[in-house]
Amino acid sequence: MDPYKVLGVSPSASDDEIKKKYRELVKKYHPDRYASKPKSEQDAASERIKTINAAYDQIQQMRSGGGAGAGGQGYGGASAGYGGASSGYGGQGGYGRQGGGYGQWGPFGGYGQWSGYGQQQSGPRGDQFDEIRQLISRGLIVQAEQALLRMNDRPAQWHYLYGLVQMRYQRYASARDSFQTAVNMDPGNPEYRQALEQIDAVYSSNRRRSQGFGLDSTLCRICQCMACFSLCGGRFYCC
Amino acid sequence: MEKKKWGATLFGYLRPYRPELTVRDDELFKAYYCGVCAALGKRSMVCRAMLRFDIAFLSIVRDAFGDGPHQLAPAFCPTKLKRLPVVQGPCMPFAAQVHLLLAEEKRRDDRRDGSKFSGMGLFRRQIERATAEQGELYQALLAMDEAQLSLEQENCTDVDLAAEPFSVFVGRLLAHGMDEERQEGLSWMGRNIGRWIYWLDALDDIAADQKSGNYNVFVKNGMDKQSAHQYIAPLLALCESQAFAAWNTLDFSRNGSIVRNVLLYGMPQAVAEVMNERQAGDGSI
Numbered sequence: 242m243d244p245y246k247v248l249g250v251s252p253s254a255s256d257d258e259i260k261k262k263y264r265e266l267v268k269k270y271h272p273d274r275y276a277s278k279p280k281s282e283q284d285a286a287s288e289r290i291k292t293i294n295a296a297y298d299q300i301q302q303m304r305s306g307g308g309a310g311a312g313g314q315g316y317g318g319a320s321a322g323y324g325g326a327s328s329g330y331g332g333q334g335g336y337g338r339q340g341g342g343y344g345q346w347g348p349f350g351g352y353g354q355w356s357g358y359g360q361q362q363s364g365p366r367g368d369q370f371d372e373i374r375q376l377i378s379r380g381l382i383v384q385a386e387q388a389l390l391r392m393n394d395r396p397a398q399w400h401y402l403y404g405l406v407q408m409r410y411q412r413y414a415s416a417r418d419s420f421q422t423a424v425n426m427d428p429g430n431p432e433y434r435q436a437l438e439q440i441d442a443v444y445s446s447n448r449r450r451s452q453g454f455g456l457d458s459t460l461c462r463i464c465q466c467m468a469c470f471s472l473c474g475g476r477f478y479c480c
Numbered sequence: 481m482e483k484k485k486w487g488a489t490l491f492g493y494l495r496p497y498r499p500e501l502t503v504r505d506d507e508l509f510k511a512y513y514c515g516v517c518a519a520l521g522k523r524s525m526v527c528r529a530m531l532r533f534d535i536a537f538l539s540i541v542r543d544a545f546g547d548g549p550h551q552l553a554p555a556f557c558p559t560k561l562k563r564l565p566v567v568q569g570p571c572m573p574f575a576a577q578v579h580l581l582l583a584e585e586k587r588r589d590d591r592r593d594g595s596k597f598s599g600m601g602l603f604r605r606q607i608e609r610a611t612a613e614q615g616e617l618y619q620a621l622l623a624m625d626e627a628q629l630s631l632e633q634e635n636c637t638d639v640d641l642a643a644e645p646f647s648v649f650v651g652r653l654l655a656h657g658m659d660e661e662r663q664e665g666l667s668w669m670g671r672n673i674g675r676w677i678y679w680l681d682a683l684d685d686i687a688a689d690q691k692s693g694n695y696n697v698f699v700k701n702g703m704d705k706q707s708a709h710q711y712i713a714p715l716l717a718l719c720e721s722q723a724f725a726a727w728n729t730l731d732f733s734r735n736g737s738i739v740r741n742v743l744l745y746g747m748p749q750a751v752a753e754v755m756n757e758r759q760a761g762d763g764s765i
Contacts, residue, residue: 411647411671411722412640413715444717447748 244296244303256304263297264371294379370398377402382409397427404436413440492532493680493754494673496738497745505738508567511552512536512543515567518555519576521606529559531579534677537742539575541654541669543567544732544739545662578653580610581621588625617656624649632695639712642697643678650674662730669726676719676747679712684754709755720747 245252250262270286270293278286369392376385386406392399404419417440423433496509513536520528543550546569554563584607611618627645636642654670655663682689682696686705689696698708724743732739 407640410640411675413675413718414639414712417715440714440718443721444714447717447720450744450748 242292242296242299244299247292247296248300259297259300260372263293264368264375266293267375370402373402377405377409380409382406397423397430397433400426401430401433401436416440492534492537493677493747493750494537494742495533495746495750496741497749500745501741502737505741507565508550508735509536509540509738511550511565511567512540514555514557514564515539515569515572516575516579517557518566519572520579521576530583535575535579535582537739538578538653539567539571540735540738541666541727542574542658543569543571544730544735545659546571546733550734574614574657577610577614578617580607581614581618583607584611584618585621585625592629617653620649620652635695635700636697637700639679639697639701639715642682643675646678647671647674650677665726665730669723669730672719672723672726676716676723679716679719680751680754683708683712705755713751716751717748720744 245254248259248262248266250259254262267290270289275283275286369388373385373388376382376388385402389399389403389406400419401423404416404423407413407416407419417437420433420437420440423430424437427433496505498506501509513531513533516535516539517528517531520531551568552565553568555566556562557564587607624645631642631645648671650673651667651669651671654673655666658666682698683705685694685696686698686703686708688694689699698712701708703711720743724740727739727743
């Protein structure tokens with residue numbers, strides 16, 4: 242695969258030009274835009290996104306001095322296991338690939354509603370958040386977290402994205418607190434509210450089930466969604 | 481101590497909810513529990529008496545990928561004084577060794593909390609054998625213990641961080657030695673279960689720890705049992721759902737209905753019992 246050809250840029254293009262073109266292509270083929278289209282078109286867009294991501298990763302690898310590869314998702318990452326990270330015990334997920342170790346897990350990652358392309362802000366800060374959403378979608382959680390922590394300005398969207406990162410690390414308390422902060426700062430934003438409500442919905446369903454109401458359809462949807470999430474290569478489906 | 485708290489503490493939180501179990505699965509769960517007990521050996525009577533349902537659950541999950549029917553054989557039960565069917569297979573000795581490793585961890589924890597006597601010292605030889613045979617896991621256990629101690633000494637108030645060492649360890653337990661394609665799913669499942677156990681145990685021990693001054697992350701945050709439950713209950717539910725989601729993506733060939741029962745019914749039931757919302761006598765084993 243010629244990654245430059247895939248992105249439609251010249252090999253001599255600057256990093257900024259490549260990044261800009263990459264973002265344009267991701268927006269063009271984003272699954273949200275194909276939600277109402279026939280399945281064949283959705284599948285084609287999904288494949289296209291994968292190719293675009295692979296090409297972008299390959300260019301980054303080549304330009305950073307590494308070989309063409311799988312986009313930096315080797316095992317080990319930063320401080321796997323106990324006491325590795327300076328941010329505290331088991332700071333980087335403890336297992337497996339860079340990116341929290343579980344790129345396909347959790348209901349709060351991947352494309353679709355939890356990346357929320359419809360919610361982006363315009364301008365330089367919007368671009369930064371856009372990039373962080375991409376990192377989260379691709380399972381590069383360590384980089385996403387580092388990018389967030391580098392930001393001094395922390396609006397509602399920052400807290401929401403930080404919550405997504407914390408979910409990938411199974412830091413559920415921190416994630417919920419972050420979602421709550423995002424909702425408090427921007428009460429009208431449906432994306433942030435939905436993230437918080439998702440957690441409460443799981444609790445409500447569990448209680449109903451354990452009180453003898455059986456497996457209700459809400460629980461089935463949620464649990465199936467979570468199972469679907471991994472089967473569908475990181476896309477979150479709301480069944 | 482109240483009977484239900486004694487039961488939860490002694491036998492573990494991870495157990496099926498019997499009203500939702502089929503008769504077959506009820507018998508099978510008992511056979512797994514008895515299988516681990518039998519695997520502990522004839523000399524470890526005290527050790528066998530302290531076997532928890534959590535360990536039986538571990539053996540059920542790890543044995544879910546085997547081929548063919550369950551291998552059942554009769555074995556004499558020293559408490560019921562009769563022969564009972566027990567499950568046999570490689571998962572039984574492993575679960576027995578894990579029980580001994582956790583017994584060792586309990587002994588270290590008791591000593592740290594100032595207890596002069598720990599019943600776990602009674603079967604020292606069995607523990608030493610287990611730590612030798614499962615060296616890698618034992619090292620992981622020691623690392624967990626050290627990390628936990630470090631957090632406690634720092635008076636950690638971060639609810640997530642406090643649960644991390646045990647969460648990682650249980651993830652490792654579930655995935656240890658399993659086929660590579662199952663590692664990630666089992667690890668995710670185990671980490672969520674480990675986190676759940678840690679939080680529920682802390683919730684259960686709030687009153688006792690407030691009195692004794694032992695470390696408890698909820699006490700450190702100034703919570704009583706009600707406020708801690710209000711805070712942690714949705715996150716416990718999230719752990720249950722995530723564990724179930726991970727389980728559903730695995731290629732298990734058996735024991736699916738038992739595991740499903742524990743994750744979907746047994747775990748919420750355990751939470752309710754800890755909060756005294758329901759009596760332990762209404763169906764749980």
